[in-house]
Amino acid sequence: MTVSALTPVPRARVxxxxxxxxxxxxxxxxxxxxxxLVFVYGFISWTFLLSLTSSKAFTNFHFIGWGNYLxxxxxxxxxxxxxxxxxxxxxxxxxxxxxxxxCLSIGLGLAILLDQKIRGEGVLRPIYLxxxxxxxxxxxxxxxxxxxxxxxxxxxxxDLGWTSFHFDWVVNPRMMxxxxxIAAIWASAGFIMALFLxxxxxxxxxxxxxxxxxxxxxxxxxxxxxxxxxxxxFLSAMIILINLALKSYDLVLSVTGNNPGGAAELPSTFMxxxxxxRDQMAVGSASAIIMMMTIAAVMIPYLYSELREKSR
Amino acid sequence: xKLRNFYLASAMAASAxxxxxxxxxxxxxxxxxxxxxxxxxxxxxLATLKSYLxxxxxxxxxxxxxxxxxxxxMTTLKAxxxxxxxxxxxxILGYYALDYAKAGKLNDLNVLATKEHWDKVIPKALQKFTTxxxxxxxxxxxxxxxxxxxxxxxxxxxxxxxEPKNFDEFIALLDKAKKAGVIPLALGGQPxxxxxxxxxxxxxxxxxxxxxxxxxxxxxxxxxxxxxxKAFDNLAKLRAYVDPNYxxxxxxxxxxxVIKGDALVxxxxxxxxxxxxxxxxxxxxxxxxxxxxxxxxxxxxxxxxFAMFQVPADLRGAQLALADAVMSPAVQSAFNVIKGSVPAxxxxxxxxxxxxxxxxxxxxxxxxxxxxxxxxxxxxxxQPPAIATAYTDVVxxxxxxxxxTSDAAVAELSKAxxxxx
Numbered sequence: 001m002t003v004s005a006l007t008p009v010p011r012a013r014v015x016x017x018x019x020x021x022x023x024x025x026x027x028x029x030x031x032x033x034x035x036x037l038v039f040v041y042g043f044i045s046w047t048f049l050l051s052l053t054s055s056k057a058f059t060n061f062h063f064i065g066w067g068n069y070l071x072x073x074x075x076x077x078x079x080x081x082x083x084x085x086x087x088x089x090x091x092x093x094x095x096x097x098x099x100x101x102x103c104l105s106i107g108l109g110l111a112i113l114l115d116q117k118i119r120g121e122g123v124l125r126p127i128y129l130x131x132x133x134x135x136x137x138x139x140x141x142x143x144x145x146x147x148x149x150x151x152x153x154x155x156x157x158x159d160l161g162w163t164s165f166h167f168d169w170v171v172n173p174r175m176m177x178x179x180x181x182i183a184a185i186w187a188s189a190g191f192i193m194a195l196f197l198x199x200x201x202x203x204x205x206x207x208x209x210x211x212x213x214x215x216x217x218x219x220x221x222x223x224x225x226x227x228x229x230x231x232x233x234f235l236s237a238m239i240i241l242i243n244l245a246l247k248s249y250d251l252v253l254s255v256t257g258n259n260p261g262g263a264a265e266l267p268s269t270f271m272x273x274x275x276x277x278r279d280q281m282a283v284g285s286a287s288a289i290i291m292m293m294t295i296a297a298v299m300i301p302y303l304y305s306e307l308r309e310k311s312r
Numbered sequence: 313x314k315l316r317n318f319y320l321a322s323a324m325a326a327s328a329x330x331x332x333x334x335x336x337x338x339x340x341x342x343x344x345x346x347x348x349x350x351x352x353x354x355x356x357x358l359a360t361l362k363s364y365l366x367x368x369x370x371x372x373x374x375x376x377x378x379x380x381x382x383x384x385x386m387t388t389l390k391a392x393x394x395x396x397x398x399x400x401x402x403x404i405l406g407y408y409a410l411d412y413a414k415a416g417k418l419n420d421l422n423v424l425a426t427k428e429h430w431d432k433v434i435p436k437a438l439q440k441f442t443t444x445x446x447x448x449x450x451x452x453x454x455x456x457x458x459x460x461x462x463x464x465x466x467x468x469x470x471x472x473x474x475e476p477k478n479f480d481e482f483i484a485l486l487d488k489a490k491k492a493g494v495i496p497l498a499l500g501g502q503p504x505x506x507x508x509x510x511x512x513x514x515x516x517x518x519x520x521x522x523x524x525x526x527x528x529x530x531x532x533x534x535x536x537x538x539x540x541x542k543a544f545d546n547l548a549k550l551r552a553y554v555d556p557n558y559x560x561x562x563x564x565x566x567x568x569x570v571i572k573g574d575a576l577v578x579x580x581x582x583x584x585x586x587x588x589x590x591x592x593x594x595x596x597x598x599x600x601x602x603x604x605x606x607x608x609x610x611x612x613x614x615x616x617x618f619a620m621f622q623v624p625a626d627l628r629g630a631q632l633a634l635a636d637a638v639m640s641p642a643v644q645s646a647f648n649v650i651k652g653s654v655p656a657x658x659x660x661x662x663x664x665x666x667x668x669x670x671x672x673x674x675x676x677x678x679x680x681x682x683x684x685x686x687x688x689x690x691x692x693x694x695q696p697p698a699i700a701t702a703y704t705d706v707v708x709x710x711x712x713x714x715x716x717t718s719d720a721a722v723a724e725l726s727k728a729x730x731x732x733x
Contacts, residue, residue: 056698057411058390071731081715081724084705150557171501171559173712257560260501261712262705276390277383279411279697280732 044292051285059281068286085287088265091177095266096245098181099188103241104234106185107192112222114193115200125197128190136187140254143183144170170255173263180255180264184248192237199233200226235306239299246295267291339371340626343634345618346375346392347403348385351564353586357651361453364637370630375399393417398621400631406692409441409450409619418449419620419628421635428639433657435680437687438615450619451638452656454648455676457611458581458688459512459604462588464570467494468600471576475602479516479546482605486553489576496553498575500561506711507690507704509579510547516606517543520684523612527694527703528686535726544710544718551711559712570599579604581614581691585652585668594666601668603675611679614691615656702728 051069054062075085082090110128114121131139146152147170157165169175203226211221249268256264267287275284343365349358362372377385382405389402398417412418425431425448431439434452442450461476471492476482486496499505515523518539526534534540555575558566567587569575578584588599595601603610618638620631637643644655649664654672658680662673679685687693690707692700706728710721 057408057696058415081709081720144560148557150555168556171557173559173714176559257500257562258502258504260503260506260559261708261714262503263712263714273701276387277697278701278732 044289047285047288051282051289053282055281055285057279057281064282068282069290071283072286072290082262084262084265084270087262088267088270091264091266092246095177095181095184095248096242098178099184099245100238100241102181102185103189103192104237106189107237108196108227108230110189110193111196111200112226114197125194128193130190131187132191134187136248136251137254139183139187140180140251143179143186144255144257147179147182173261176256176260176264180248180252183255184245184251187251188241188244192241195233195237195240196230199230203229231306235302238302242295242298246291339373341369341630342371342373342627343400343630344373344375345401345403345634346377346385346389346399348377348382349403350376350378353590353650353652357647360646360650361637361643364640364643365634368633368637370633393621398623400623400627401618401620401634404450404617404619405614406441406687407696408692409617410444411696412619412621413444413449417622418444419622419631421448421451421620421632422446424448424632424635424639428636430639433659435656435658435676435685437613437680437685438656441615441693442617450617451635452615452617453638453644454616454651454653455611455656455672456581456583456614456616456653456691457672457675458508458614458691459515459607459610459612460580460582460584461600461602461604462567462570462578462580462584463600463602464573464576465596465598465600467492467573467576473576475600476605477608478606479513483549486550486576490553494573495555495569495575496577497550498566498569498578499550499554499558500563500566501554501559501708501712502561502563503704503708504690505563505566505580507700507707508581508688509550510543510707511612511688511690512579512604512607513547513550514540514543514689515610515612515686516604517546520610520686523610524686527689530695530699530729532726535729536722540725541718541722544721547707547711548718581688582652582654582668582672586650589650589652595669596667601671609675609678609682610684610686611675612686612688613676614688614693616653698732699729702732 050059052063052065053060054064072085075083076089078086114124149155149168149171154165154167170179207225208221211225247268249272252264252266252269259265259269271284271287271291274280274287349355365372377388386408392398430448434442438452442448442452471488473485473488476485489496522534522539525531526540563580564587566578567580567584570578571588571591571593593599620635623631641657641660644657644660645664648655649669654669654676658677662670665673676685689695689700689703706715706721706725709715715721715724
């Protein structure tokens, strides 16, 4: 205080620098903020606007109110024969549920096993992580060929002598979506493992030692101490997985071979095909808005509860 | 969440910038052509056009967007046109051309058309897609027809089969193959392939007048008629002759099954011939081409066209040169010999073509004269994409058993088409 009182000129300089320093984060963030404002929120509003029009191949601004939503709403209940939208929603539930649950459990299981200070962890870890490096098109095509009864797994089993082996899910429209889930789990479980492994490494060894001294079995330690402590990792894993599940598109098309029988429809494929190839842009836009609302309905309460807990 | 948004935003920004690169004024002797002819045979066919243009002194700037059927290419085209930077020309199918013409995005080619009398040499049915209000704005390079059978001759000889003349004979032939232990029908279980086969089944079941009434006029009574129900029943009969692993198979893999002799026959458009050619198989000796039984004398067509977009005036010369090249008999012959289709011009000699090509050319001429030259529903030449995809939806759901009876299929077909209108 006294120094600044004696030398007023440097003080002004400091305050200028300080002001600049205060403004710097805003300046740096401004471009990305602007981009997000236009390209994310701007386009969301644009999509919403389109969903209220009668746009077909090209955009038009002939507003028809909620007609497109009404169409989707009636399709939601058309079960026999299933409408594309009905199939998409059911498949999303099946695929998303299986994908998230299995990725989390396999990822956590692998991480715990790898965390037992075993030899060769450095070799094993990248092996599990590697599938993520492949693009979904490659993953999907490989799994499609691998699961194909005529050339893949079933034939290999028959050649080995197990002739009663039967596995034709990938060519059975009703079971196809499970094959997509298998391929998707294979691709991302390793990544989830890496997340959990990082979380496990971050846990203070002292706590584990204390538990050991108190006589907790290793199962109890994991069940009561370690897994609850991994909660933030669960949060990020869930966000990533739900996001991946919702936007999986290339994987679906490559595993199923362009959606035979309309049985492998997902909201993402529905949205794309109605918007771009079926010339029903308005219906596609409406489905995109519904997708967004659905994910918001799931994610916002979850984020809210998790983040509030953290700040407390 | 934020991070993802940011990636999304930057990806979108990047793609917007990438597409908005303006054409350079210096490239007036250059044509920029968007297409999806990227597979071996297709690319070879396109090379004939490229070299013709090169001789005329025009450079070819390729904009290939892979993906058979062109869905991805159409999306890219939409973005390029919306950004005000259309290509000189784009490969285009059916109603997509009309959409762009209606939106005023296409250029008038009448200067060339009147001089070269295109209206005399191009089938009238095709001119519906190439002209808008009397103005030529797109040009067809070929005519594909979808009502073909592709048969492995060795297998055919082995089972002692003869050309089936109607649907019942076709079923009898398939039975023979089944008894001999070969897969009778090579099918790729994808919506468009099943739809393409059903186009032929409907033509075979109801004849050209019914086909036109149902698919071109969308007459509700025809769509709900007993004939349509019978067509679905016939389609259901064919289901008994495919192998269990057909779902999701690509069309060229199904063709390969016929080429290798694992299967007897494939119902597919004449682009399948390109696969036989690449495998060094000779028409008449290694494989046979017949019209789908009961459709002799009719041609269910689709055609590949180039739409000519509004370009700056200095690029107009190059665009006209491209149009002239596409429409030249030399290119039409050379291109189609490789592609497996037949020339869109009716005055191109058939000397360079094989047996199937010669038959194709003759059939198109006959069908055009008799008024039995009709557009393929599945390939967007009978109806716009919204309705055509509603149709393939119903066909594929029926073929895979999601729609259980032909009665339900007929009801569902009218409903789906109404909803898509």
